[in-house]
Amino acid sequence: MTRRHKEYLTGYAFIAPNIVAFLAFILIPLGFSLYMSFHEWKLLADPKWVGLANWIKLLWFHVEDGRIVANDPHFWKYLGNTIYLLIAVPLTIVVALILAILLDQPLKGRIVFRTLFILPVVSSTIAVAVVWSWLFNTEFGLINAGLRFLGIKGPSWLGSIEWAKPAVIIMMVWKQAGYNMLLCLAGIQNIPQELYESASMDGAGVWTRFRFITVPMLSATIFFMIIMGIIGGMQAFNAVFVLTKGGPAEATTTLVYYVYNNGFQWFRMGYASAIAWILLIIILAFTLVQWKYRKKWVYGEQGN
Amino acid sequence: MTDIVLTRRVKTAAWKGICYVLLVCIAIAMIMPFLWMVSTSLKELNKVFTFPPQWIPEEPMWSHYVEVWQQVPMLRWYGNSTFVTLAITFGQLLTSSMAAYGFARLKFPGRDKIFLIYLATLMLPFHVRVIPLFSILSKMGWLNTYKALIIPQLANPFGTFLLRQFFLTIPRDLEDAAIIDGCSRFRIYSRIIIPLSKPALATLATFVFMGVWNQFFWPLIVTSTPEMRTLAVGLALFKGRFSTDWPLLMTASVIVLIPSLIVFVFNQRFFTKGILLGGVKG
Numbered sequence: 055m056t057r058r059h060k061e062y063l064t065g066y067a068f069i070a071p072n073i074v075a076f077l078a079f080i081l082i083p084l085g086f087s088l089y090m091s092f093h094e095w096k097l098l099a100d101p102k103w104v105g106l107a108n109w110i111k112l113l114w115f116h117v118e119d120g121r122i123v124a125n126d127p128h129f130w131k132y133l134g135n136t137i138y139l140l141i142a143v144p145l146t147i148v149v150a151l152i153l154a155i156l157l158d159q160p161l162k163g164r165i166v167f168r169t170l171f172i173l174p175v176v177s178s179t180i181a182v183a184v185v186w187s188w189l190f191n192t193e194f195g196l197i198n199a200g201l202r203f204l205g206i207k208g209p210s211w212l213g214s215i216e217w218a219k220p221a222v223i224i225m226m227v228w229k230q231a232g233y234n235m236l237l238c239l240a241g242i243q244n245i246p247q248e249l250y251e252s253a254s255m256d257g258a259g260v261w262t263r264f265r266f267i268t269v270p271m272l273s274a275t276i277f278f279m280i281i282m283g284i285i286g287g288m289q290a291f292n293a294v295f296v297l298t299k300g301g302p303a304e305a306t307t308t309l310v311y312y313v314y315n316n317g318f319q320w321f322r323m324g325y326a327s328a329i330a331w332i333l334l335i336i337i338l339a340f341t342l343v344q345w346k347y348r349k350k351w352v353y354g355e356q357g358n
Numbered sequence: 359m360t361d362i363v364l365t366r367r368v369k370t371a372a373w374k375g376i377c378y379v380l381l382v383c384i385a386i387a388m389i390m391p392f393l394w395m396v397s398t399s400l401k402e403l404n405k406v407f408t409f410p411p412q413w414i415p416e417e418p419m420w421s422h423y424v425e426v427w428q429q430v431p432m433l434r435w436y437g438n439s440t441f442v443t444l445a446i447t448f449g450q451l452l453t454s455s456m457a458a459y460g461f462a463r464l465k466f467p468g469r470d471k472i473f474l475i476y477l478a479t480l481m482l483p484f485h486v487r488v489i490p491l492f493s494i495l496s497k498m499g500w501l502n503t504y505k506a507l508i509i510p511q512l513a514n515p516f517g518t519f520l521l522r523q524f525f526l527t528i529p530r531d532l533e534d535a536a537i538i539d540g541c542s543r544f545r546i547y548s549r550i551i552i553p554l555s556k557p558a559l560a561t562l563a564t565f566v567f568m569g570v571w572n573q574f575f576w577p578l579i580v581t582s583t584p585e586m587r588t589l590a591v592g593l594a595l596f597k598g599r600f601s602t603d604w605p606l607l608m609t610a611s612v613i614v615l616i617p618s619l620i621v622f623v624f625n626q627r628f629f630t631k632g633i634l635l636g637g638v639k640g
Contacts, residue, residue, distance in 0.1 A: 058465075061464055061465055061466065061467040062465070062467065062520075063466075064460075064462035064464055064543045064544075065460045065465065065466030065469065066460075066466055067460075068456045068457060068459055068460030068464060068543070068547070069456070069460040069461065069472070071452070071453045071456060071457070071512075072453040072454060072456065072457035072512075072518060073457065073472065073513075075453060075509075075510075075512040075513030076476070076479075076513040076514075076515065077486070078510075079491060079509075079510040079511070079512075079513060080479055080487060080513060080515070081475070081479065082490075083487040083490035083491045083494070084482065084486060084487055084490075086481070086494075087486050087487060087489055087490045088445050090489065090490060092596070097496065145479075152380075152384075153384065156377050156380055156381050157381075158385075159373075159374065159377045160426070161374060161377060161378065161381070164381075167381050167385055169623070169626065170385050170388055170389055171384075171385070171386070171388055172622070172626075172629070173389065173392065173619065173622070174363050174388065174391075176572075176618050176619065176621075176622040176629070177572070177615050177619065178571070178572040178574075178590050178593075178615060178618060179572060179574065179590075179614045180574055180590040180591075180593050180594045180614070181593060181610075181611040181614040182574070182611075182615075184409075184593060184594075184607055184608075184610075185391050185392075185394070185395045185598050185608065185611050186391060186610045187610065188394070188398065188607070189391055189394060191604075193407070194407045194408070194409065194411070196390070196394050196411055199409060199410060199411045200617055202409065203410070208413065208430040228388065228391070231388075232388075233633060236630055236633050237636065238631065240634050249390065260373075283363075285481060288483070289483050289484075289485060291485075291574075291575060292574045292575070295574070295594060296594050296597060297370070297557070300572050310485050310575075311453035313485050313488075313489075314575075314579075317488070317489045317492070317579075318579050323489050323493060327486075327489050327490075327491050328582055329407060330483070330485050330486040330488070330489065331486060333483055333485060333486065334482060334486045335484050337481065337482070338481075338482070341481040342478065344481075350360075
């Protein structure tokens with residue numbers, strides 16, 4: 055055995071534990087789930103090949119009484135719900151930007167504030183969702199109590215079709231703002247100070263400097279946050295599971311919830327796999343967009 | 359001239375004042391849920407349903423913090439979460455650091471291709487793998503065991519990526535000297551690379567710890583009996599059962615939140631670094 059071969063072997067030995075787990079629990083299941091999406095598969099029965107039937111049911115339409123009807127209207131409804139909840143993404147970024155700008159000022163105690171703003175990020179989604187379902191309580195929740203002080207009769211947040219989605223969004227913004235704030239803060243602190251100084255010399259005010267220096271210089275960060283927010287938001291499940299169980303009247307059932315119900319409540323494993331693969335394709339598309347522009351983002355990071 | 363300096367000072371002070379007021383307002387809004395959680399956890403059940411809401415309970419019910427352990431198997435869940443989290447954190451640090459060393463320093467055929475496949479899977483949603491994983495584990499009879507909770511999570515492409523990038527920044531001279539002295543690769547890895555990588559390892563450990571401690575979907579589906587639940591799953595199901603006993607639910611939430619908040623406060627700089635390295639979702 056030559057020295058080179060020995061090095062090869064050492065190399066494989068080093069990656070072996072990781073790659074075995076990677077193959078067994080990441081790569082093979084990934085392929086296997088695509089295979090499963092072409093089957094009808096109750097958990098205990100043998101899988102039955104059904105070709106594209108699951109995919110056609112999910113994505114195709116048929117005509118009923120002269121109207122075009124989706125083969126699985128639920129799927130489209132849940133996809134719509136999931137996309138609706140993505141409203142949280144831009145809202146989170148706006149809040150994060152405000153926080154980051156405030157924390158960028160030379161103020162005392164900003165470390166403490168920064169820590170406070172990150173607490174929701176590191177908290178268990180389940181635990182904070184339990185807390186928020188109490189905050190959203192119609193009769194005695196803190197939010198409606200606050201509204202009552204202002205003379206407003208608060209809605210039945212988690213019990214009404216119109217308000218359940220906004221309630222979930224509010225909690226998501228609260229939970230995620232600190233994460234994006236850290237990214238914004240890093241982005242802001244990478245902006246060369248000279249830009250602001252020379253702009254001030256030219257008489258630019260706070261708003262002008264923000265609009266024409268901060269925002270453009272942060273564009274890569276903002277883009278990154280949008281993509282990551284969409285990728286994360288498409289997988290929304292935990293908060294909804296605790297807050298609303300997907301209700302009322304399926305108003306907050308998300309795609310992942312549909313995967314969960316099909317796979318682990320109704321044991322339609324093949325159908326659940328097909329839904330999961332559609333989710334994967336959507337996320338893959340956003341990932342590719344992000345990779346395409348990643349160089350810019352990385353460049354921006356190293357530009358300082 | 360002095361006038362200009364003065365107005366500028368006034369302006370700066372006013373701006374600072376506005377910033378402070380805003381910061382304090384937002385900070386209050388952000389920590390309100392936490393305060394309300396603690397406040398409710400200390401109230402008697404019938405004192406919870408009042409208007410206007412009471413912030414400081416007249417008689418704090420510390421007994422809830424005893425009672426909750428008796429009402430539900432919290433202690434068992436705590437043990438499960440702790441064991442599973444530590445096992446996965448340790449396991450991932452080991453497999454990731456070894457693989458990262460291989461990818462960063464050793465030459466072998468297919469190395470870069472394999473690494474690229476790792477990277478490609480980074481963003482893929484976990485939910486795509488979950489159904490096959492579940493059926494594989496069910497065939498193996500692993501459902502509702504610690505094996506099911508731990509072993510499928512021992513590979514972490516993100517951790518491998520993170521550590522590889524860090525290892526690449528370690529100067530090669532140190533290793534070259536050790537190789538000339540006849541050190542084996544494994545010795546170099548364990549005696550030189552690992553000790554030099556403590557900050558990176560701590561960053562990864564912080565992330566993995568918080569991710570696993572807070573994870574929900576996987577333990578929800580692979581466990582089926584109360585004694586195998588983790589804290590997050592136990593709490594979610596507890597909420598379904600005792601949906602109106604808010605003081606007890608808030609007490610349980612406090613207990614679930616404390617470990618990750620402590621880990622965060624003590625590892626804040628590692629956490630921040632991890633997020634900036636392209637980190638993890640919450």
